[in-house]
Amino acid sequence: MNNKKENVLEINDLSVSTSGSKILKGLNLSIRKGETHAIMGPNGSGKSTLAKTIAGHTDYEINNGTIKFLGNDLVSIPIEERSNLGLFLGFQYPIEIPGLSNTAFLKAAINAQRKYNDLKDIPANEFLLELKSKADQLGLDQSFLSRGVNEGFSGGEKKRNEILQMLMLNPKLSILDETDSGLDIDSMKIVADGVNSTRNEETSTIVITHYERLLNYLEPDYVHVINDGRIIKTGDSTLANELEEKGYEWLTKKK
Amino acid sequence: MEKQKNKEINEFLQKGYEYGFETDIESETLPPGINEDVIKIISAKKEEPEFLLNWRLKAFAHWKTLKSPEWSQLNIDPIDYQSISYFSKPKQDDGPKSLDEVDPKLLETYEKLGIPLHERAKLAGVAVDAVFDSVSVVTTFKDKLAEAGVIFCSFSEAVQDHPELIKKYLGKVVPYRDNYFAALNAAVFSDGTFVYIPKGVRCPMELSTYFRINEAKTGQFERTLIVADEDSYVSYLVGCTAPMRDENQLHAAVVELIALNDAEIKYSTVQNWYPGDEKGKGGIYNFVTKRGDCRGENSKISWTQIETGSAITWKYPSCILRGDNSSGEFHSIALTNNLQQADTGTKMIHLGKNTKSKIISKGISAKSSQNTYRGLVSMSKGASQSRNYTQCDSLLIGNKSGAHTFPSINVNNTSSTLEHEATTSKISDDQLFYCQQRGIDEEDAIGLIVSGFCKEVLNELPMEFAVEARALLQVNLEGAIG
Numbered sequence: 257m258n259n260k261k262e263n264v265l266e267i268n269d270l271s272v273s274t275s276g277s278k279i280l281k282g283l284n285l286s287i288r289k290g291e292t293h294a295i296m297g298p299n300g301s302g303k304s305t306l307a308k309t310i311a312g313h314t315d316y317e318i319n320n321g322t323i324k325f326l327g328n329d330l331v332s333i334p335i336e337e338r339s340n341l342g343l344f345l346g347f348q349y350p351i352e353i354p355g356l357s358n359t360a361f362l363k364a365a366i367n368a369q370r371k372y373n374d375l376k377d378i379p380a381n382e383f384l385l386e387l388k389s390k391a392d393q394l395g396l397d398q399s400f401l402s403r404g405v406n407e408g409f410s411g412g413e414k415k416r417n418e419i420l421q422m423l424m425l426n427p428k429l430s431i432l433d434e435t436d437s438g439l440d441i442d443s444m445k446i447v448a449d450g451v452n453s454t455r456n457e458e459t460s461t462i463v464i465t466h467y468e469r470l471l472n473y474l475e476p477d478y479v480h481v482i483n484d485g486r487i488i489k490t491g492d493s494t495l496a497n498e499l500e501e502k503g504y505e506w507l508t509k510k511k
Numbered sequence: 512m513e514k515q516k517n518k519e520i521n522e523f524l525q526k527g528y529e530y531g532f533e534t535d536i537e538s539e540t541l542p543p544g545i546n547e548d549v550i551k552i553i554s555a556k557k558e559e560p561e562f563l564l565n566w567r568l569k570a571f572a573h574w575k576t577l578k579s580p581e582w583s584q585l586n587i588d589p590i591d592y593q594s595i596s597y598f599s600k601p602k603q604d605d606g607p608k609s610l611d612e613v614d615p616k617l618l619e620t621y622e623k624l625g626i627p628l629h630e631r632a633k634l635a636g637v638a639v640d641a642v643f644d645s646v647s648v649v650t651t652f653k654d655k656l657a658e659a660g661v662i663f664c665s666f667s668e669a670v671q672d673h674p675e676l677i678k679k680y681l682g683k684v685v686p687y688r689d690n691y692f693a694a695l696n697a698a699v700f701s702d703g704t705f706v707y708i709p710k711g712v713r714c715p716m717e718l719s720t721y722f723r724i725n726e727a728k729t730g731q732f733e734r735t736l737i738v739a740d741e742d743s744y745v746s747y748l749v750g751c752t753a754p755m756r757d758e759n760q761l762h763a764a765v766v767e768l769i770a771l772n773d774a775e776i777k778y779s780t781v782q783n784w785y786p787g788d789e790k791g792k793g794g795i796y797n798f799v800t801k802r803g804d805c806r807g808e809n810s811k812i813s814w815t816q817i818e819t820g821s822a823i824t825w826k827y828p829s830c831i832l833r834g835d836n837s838s839g840e841f842h843s844i845a846l847t848n849n850l851q852q853a854d855t856g857t858k859m860i861h862l863g864k865n866t867k868s869k870i871i872s873k874g875i876s877a878k879s880s881q882n883t884y885r886g887l888v889s890m891s892k893g894a895s896q897s898r899n900y901t902q903c904d905s906l907l908i909g910n911k912s913g914a915h916t917f918p919s920i921n922v923n924n925t926s927s928t929l930e931h932e933a934t935t936s937k938i939s940d941d942q943l944f945y946c947q948q949r950g951i952d953e954e955d956a957i958g959l960i961v962s963g964f965c966k967e968v969l970n971e972l973p974m975e976f977a978v979e980a981r982a983l984l985q986v987n988l989e990g991a992i993g
Contacts, residue, residue, distance in 0.1 A: 339947070353959070355965070368950040
């Protein structure tokens, strides 16, 4: 990898607790422009906590450490502003908003971002054309766009909808929290292709997953293993294969 | 004949003055207070026929025997009926002279609601006639309606020009004996609207367009009567999304709808009167009696209401499904914030065979407000094979607001079908987080979630109004959290 590239995300000695219990305990992580990182680890190791803390969820309290995103100290920045700066979180369990159409929701999100960047609202035509082409890319039917946000969607549809939002919002850093869980092989391929289509020199991705399968499609630059709130091992994509074979125990026990 | 009677009334009234009633009949405003003389003066000023004066007097006599009802889920400060002036003509020159004199905050709200520029001055009460060329627009509308044979005029005009229709239909759906406020309205109503759609006519335009421009100001005791003759259709939208300047605290309107065989009436209201300040001071009391009579076979009446304003909203737009195969619908959004109270819902009275009704009620309560749905579905013995579907959803914002539901169901036959679904939900932190993670700030997120919650009702509104109504919900929810 090119070491001269600037950091998109820089996490230093991060400790986080929720409802009184400590989840992250001095975690360090740096991600540069254009890189894809995978984060793996046993259940309860702190993967989702990390994702939600970066996004600014108020249930998670930062006890120590710093998170810098494109040079901004994230801790003091409101959730929506983090998003508008180019941070995207693909939810493990996407939330339903009954009655609010997917299209209306996405348009509001895009216009919020444009407003933040002093741009006028997106022209309706331009928006709809782009939405249609992105939906096609993900194999989503048109009727999907007029349904309520995640309302009555199957697990796979919800995950594809997250990727649709990601494609429309053009984030600089995407954190995909177990986007592959609950997907059949075909859907996983579509999702992976969607993610791959956004990869370039300027965008970075964090993929949180339990399975190497998605990583086979995505070929991450780095694979990290989290255990008990810290990164205990970092390697290249072959580490994922090794984990698939041996499980986590050989790493966690050693510690 | 009619003139002669008026003369007599006038003479009688002149005589009255000798006995100490000190009002100049030419004056534009009566002093506060209510008594028989006041009612006679109102009637005389409007040169009303005798039957109408008598009807008013009977209503007043009946009102005096009544007590203000107390069964609702509302806290109402006592109303001093003797401190209200029951007749006042709107003065042309006590408002602001131009938009420059209007409270900038109000203008900001118009901006947010997307009210067209040329309507803002009128809504803000700027006292300039025809500041924009709406007069010619109105004339065009009037011509178009007249061509179709539609009668659409003020109640006072209808009394002069079509007394036979008024006599035939007035008080037939909401008699003055109906309730306390209906009796008061019948005694002192100032003006209102009359609509008559002749047989076989489909009203060539939404009557809302006209209203937006011409009738921004409503009276305190308004009276509306809409008659759709056989096989006719009309869609009527009254009210306005913009907050209106109004000094009257009590609004007790009456609306009567009558649909004959195969006729259809769609009646939509957007109500956004002053709700009072954050401590609940100074808001409007909106106590309205609205009822539709599906008198003919296959007739249909549909109510849609968006209630966001007023300190207290107390109303139950209802349908009497008298004709066989007739149908009634009620679609409602009631939003309360701060200390607002709403007790609203509908009554569907099934009398005819194979009648249908549908109720969709969406209540949203924020801050310390209280929101009540109260409804009745009644299936009489003769209403065989009738159906009702009721969906009653409440959305709570924060943890100090209240949502209450009082549905009543009476069924007196064995062949009818009723369905009742009710939900209560809260805007969840997860929903807000999801929206915020997509760059949408909290206030906009609440607006979006609420508009999703209200979708089925918003869909009932004419397109351009649905857009405004969405904005209206959002503006009225500002500061709802925190």
